[in-house]
Amino acid sequence: DIQMTQSPSSLSASVGDRVTITCQASQDISTYLNWYQQKPGKAPKLLIYDASNFETGVPSRFSGSGSGTDFTFTISSLQPEDIATYYCQQYDDLPFFGQGTRLEIK
């Protein structure tokens, strides 16, 4: 199985900050990686697919990059409504998720 290592597990930042989350795969997965946002009590929501493509309606402050084994998710200017837990998910083989990054406002 392909293992996904996501970091950090939690992050505290101020409104307007640039926030970066990383996800590392245990083997090359090309660009077969998605990013989701999950707010408390809600189902996850797709933000980025295929490492860097925006889902329809996703604000442009969210972005993704990377290929192979190393991937990055960035919020260019943190907004209060971005408080959530973010997950990466690979689909090179069976779909597995990273451990998640809990984002809080400082």
Added chain:
Amino acid sequence: QVQLQESGPGLVKPSQTLSLTCTVSGGSITTGTYYWSWIRQPAGKGLEWIGRIYTSGSTNYNPSLKSRVTISIDTSKNQFSLILSSVTAADTAVYYCARERRVEWLRFFDYWGQGTLVTVSS
């Protein structure tokens, strides 16, 4: 607009069988190229993919759960179901059903149910 809705008992006794159904509305479960998945999330923890089924009936399961999981589909009712046998407290979680869309090489979960909490307790 596609909607998914989980249903089933919220309380299951240890060693018994958990059974959930996901009803899909707003579109046929047989239309398009989709996998239909179950995903769970213990309280305060991350997402764990359980398994999926295609409209043909072919299935894939998480190796860590494979011996206890069965996913089936009923196209006449626009539903798919999860059976998890020999449950323990570790199976207590919110269970989500989700649609995994396939577009060429792309795959992503684009629609999710609201989730249903299943507690394993005597």
